[in-house]
Amino acid sequence: MKDRAYRFPTGFLWGTATSAHQVEGNNTQNNWWAWEQEPGRILQGHRSGRACDWWAGRWREDFDRAAEAGQNAHRLSVEWSRIQPAPDRWDEGALEVYREMLQGLRARHMVPMVTLHHFTDPLWFAERGGWEREDAPQRFAAFVEKVVEGLGDLVSLWCTINEPNVLAYMAYLEGTFPPGEHSLRKALRVMVHLLRAHAAAYRVLHRRQPHARVGMAIHYRGFVPARPHSRWDRWVARMLSRLFNDFFPYAAQTGVLLFPWGRRREPELQGTQDFVGVNYYTQDRVQFDVRAVDAFFARRFYPPDADLSDHGFIANEPEGMYRALHWAYAFGVPVFVTENGVEDADDDLRPRYLAQHVHQVWRAVQEGLPVQGYFHWTLVDNFEWDRGWTQRFGLWALDVDTQERRKRPSADFYAAICRSNALRYEDVARYCPEVLHRVFPQASTVG
Numbered sequence: 228m229k230d231r232a233y234r235f236p237t238g239f240l241w242g243t244a245t246s247a248h249q250v251e252g253n254n255t256q257n258n259w260w261a262w263e264q265e266p267g268r269i270l271q272g273h274r275s276g277r278a279c280d281w282w283a284g285r286w287r288e289d290f291d292r293a294a295e296a297g298q299n300a301h302r303l304s305v306e307w308s309r310i311q312p313a314p315d316r317w318d319e320g321a322l323e324v325y326r327e328m329l330q331g332l333r334a335r336h337m338v339p340m341v342t343l344h345h346f347t348d349p350l351w352f353a354e355r356g357g358w359e360r361e362d363a364p365q366r367f368a369a370f371v372e373k374v375v376e377g378l379g380d381l382v383s384l385w386c387t388i389n390e391p392n393v394l395a396y397m398a399y400l401e402g403t404f405p406p407g408e409h410s411l412r413k414a415l416r417v418m419v420h421l422l423r424a425h426a427a428a429y430r431v432l433h434r435r436q437p438h439a440r441v442g443m444a445i446h447y448r449g450f451v452p453a454r455p456h457s458r459w460d461r462w463v464a465r466m467l468s469r470l471f472n473d474f475f476p477y478a479a480q481t482g483v484l485l486f487p488w489g490r491r492r493e494p495e496l497q498g499t500q501d502f503v504g505v506n507y508y509t510q511d512r513v514q515f516d517v518r519a520v521d522a523f524f525a526r527r528f529y530p531p532d533a534d535l536s537d538h539g540f541i542a543n544e545p546e547g548m549y550r551a552l553h554w555a556y557a558f559g560v561p562v563f564v565t566e567n568g569v570e571d572a573d574d575d576l577r578p579r580y581l582a583q584h585v586h587q588v589w590r591a592v593q594e595g596l597p598v599q600g601y602f603h604w605t606l607v608d609n610f611e612w613d614r615g616w617t618q619r620f621g622l623w624a625l626d627v628d629t630q631e632r633r634k635r636p637s638a639d640f641y642a643a644i645c646r647s648n649a650l651r652y653e654d655v656a657r658y659c660p661e662v663l664h665r666v667f668p669q670a671s672t673v674g
């Protein structure tokens with residue numbers, strides 16, 4: 228192999244992704260803060276607390292880290308409850324802090340992508356019924372209007388809602404996110420309201436900023452039939468993918484809602500995405516199981532020989548990234564990898580996970596798919612929702628008590644990728660030689 232590197236197109240965005248509640252600290256006005264105070268909600272009774280202390284100003288040192296590590300972009304979210312702490316009150320000071328952060332990114336030559344909703348709702352919004360209410364989309368659109376008015380000169384790449392599919396699933400079916408419901412009827416209702424909120428936000432952003440690029444970040448989960456010859460396994464895998472993966476981007480593209488029992492048209496949803504954001508972590512094997520009524524007749528599992536993360540939460544399945552990007556491409560707009568990463572406190576798995584996933588992104592780019600950037604989850608260990616501080620996704624480790632950061636080897640590996648705009652043989656050989664033969668099969672056999 229002559230060129231021992233997988234090179235990316237000029238202008239490709241390399242960054243990390245974060246979210247307000249997970250990094251800012253003291254987000255006391257939202258539903259997650261309240262949820263964390265309830266016994267039994269968060270693993271080991273953890274709380275977000277000071278988180279990564281960004282609201283007190285530590286974003287500066289973390290942005291320095293990212294910039295010095297060659298990153299040319301960063302995806303962050305703004306916290307609705309800070310900007311609109313009460314239905315009739317806007318906090319200009321909070322908007323000013325976000326202005327400083329965005330100016331801070333630009334001063335470091337990093338392109339900002341701003342997420343407008345990342346799992347948390349203002350308490351006042353949650354207490355009056357949250358996403359179950361018919362008027363939730365209008366409420367959200369008013370907030371978006373305020374944000375674009377205040378920050379629109381600093382950002383043009385917007386992600387309206389992060390993982391609406393995960394939010395609906397965790398908060399309304401599994402019940403591990405607030406408000407802790409277990410109702411398919413409510414989940415579907417909320418999904419429709421989230422879509423309408425996205426479409427309303429899309430229109431607000433484009434009216435104020437015709438050149439804006441607006442999309443959602445969808446958590447794409449691979450569902451692979453456990454027994455490929457079984458039509459039941461294939462059927463159940465397709466059904467899960469349709470409900471979990473397709474529902475949001477398909478409606479935003481076509482204006483058609485894909486319900487389990489049929490379709491419904493909502494024309495105002497149509498044509499409301501300029502890109503598809505893919506959050507890809509892993510894929511499941513799925514087997515049809517007639518007894519699994521509450522799980523849509525599916526048993527999901529990782530293969531026995533899977534390369535697992537610390538808590539068995541994520542299996543290293545890089546091929547799923549390639550499939551995810553092809554899936555996203557089918558919606559006919561550019562694609563960003565808006566999240567990808569792994570929980571790995573000791574950084575044993577992360578280097579090879581990173582190499583193998585970036586390699587699959589390159590494969591897709593090489594085939595001509597319009598993938599325009601990759602955001603690694605995440606910059607510094609942060610508050611991992613119902614799993615508290617037990618799962619460590621950061622390129623930098625965080626001591627929550629002292630706020631001390633410690634660089635993991637993957638941070639240097641990712642820096643090498645970002646700086647060279649390529650996945651190079653020598654870097655894979657240095658940081659994860661165990662997968663060199665997989666990532667560079669030709670080069671390893673040639674010697």
Ligand code: IFM
Binds near residue numbers: 246249506566604
């Ligand atoms: O930390 C989360 C993030 O908030 C949404 N996507 C998945 C990440 C890792 O679990």
